[in-house]
Each structure stands twice: as structure tokens, then as C-alpha cells.
Amino acid sequence: MHLAYSAYLVRDYDEAIGWFGEALGWRGSELGGGKRWVRVGGEEGGQLLLARATSDAQLAAVGKAAGGRVAYFVHTGHFDADHARMVAAGVAFAEAPRQEAYGKVAVFADLYGNRWDLIEAPAEVPMESGAAA
Structure with a gap:
């Protein structure tokens, strides 16, 4: 078994698809059937299932993944x-890249303010090893 999708709250599907495409180079895909089912992700690994916020509580939660900690x-x-x-695409990095035991890393914010790590593991530490930031 493996994790396939993780729900990601958005205010608007198209703005989120545009941001992920421009900032991360991720493509979106949609399944029809009367309901918009939008997934974004890279070539490998899990994908985000974009979930449009439809209630006041959901709208209030947009951008608050992991309570302000790095979530992704x-x-x-x-x-x-x-x-x-x-950087050229306008992504807001919270810090300059730094070297850690688990690799080169820099924290950035997405279009809603959720925090992410961009990580390149050193050759001797495989990415699937479970190294965490």
C-alpha cells in the first residue's frame, strides 16, 4: 500500500492549478462525472487532491495546514x-537554502501561506529513507 492523495483545501480550483503549475511545474488532471476532482503533483509520488472550501469553517482553514509548521x-x-x-516564478522563500544532515533544504510558502520544504537529499541518504525535516 501507499498514500495516493492528500486533500488540500483551496479557495478556487483554477488559481491553485495555476500556482502549482507555475511555482512547482506540476500538472493538474481532472476527472469528470459532474463533480470537479482535481489532482496536482509531480512525476513521482503522491498527489494533492484539491478540495474547494465550501463552508465558512473550511474557508477559515485554507492556508493553515499543520498549524503554521512545515506541512509538505x-x-x-x-x-x-x-x-x-x-524564485523566478515569485515563490516566497522564508530563508536561504541551508545544508542539513538530511540534505539541502529551504522553506517556502504556497499561495495560501502553507509552509513547505524543498529538499535535495545527499547521495548517501535515499529520499525514501524517511529522513524528516
Whole structure:
């Protein structure tokens, strides 16, 4: 078994699809059937299932994943190139890249203010090893 999707609250599907496409280079896909079912993600691993907030409580929760802690972790094999592309796309990084035991990392915020880690693991620490930020 593996985790396939994780729900991600959005105010608007199209603004979120646009941000993920521009900032992370992720593509979206939709399934029809009368309900909008939108997934975004990279080439490998799990995807986010975009869930449009429809109540006041859900709208209040947009951008508050993990209570302000880093909620999402994006692994890359091309940190410097991806970081530069994201900066050029206007992604707000909270810090300069730094080296940790688990790899090169920098914290950034998404369009709603959720915090993410961009991580490149060193060659001797495989990304699937469970190293955490």
C-alpha cells in the first residue's frame, strides 16, 4: 500500500492549478462525472487532491495546514535549478537554502501561506529513507 492523495483545501480550483503549475511545474488532471476532482503533483509520488472550501469553517482553514509548521515536503534531485526557477516564478522563500544532515533544504510558502520544504537529499541518504525535516 501507499498514500495516493492528500486533500488540500483551496479557495478556487483554477488559481491553485495555476500556482502549482507555475511555482512547482506540476500538472493538474481532472476527472469528470459532474463533480470537479482535481489532482496536482509531480512525476513521482503522491498527489494533492484539491478540495474547494465550501463552508465558512473550511474557508477559515485554507492556508493553515499543520498549524503554521512545515506541512509538505517536496524532494528534488535538482535543488539549485528548481530553487532558481521557483524564485523566478515569485515563490516566497522564508530563508536561504541551508545544508542539513538530511540534505539541502529551504522553506517556502504556497499561495495560501502553507509552509513547505524543498529538499535535495545527499547521495548517501535515499529520499525514501524517511529522513524528516
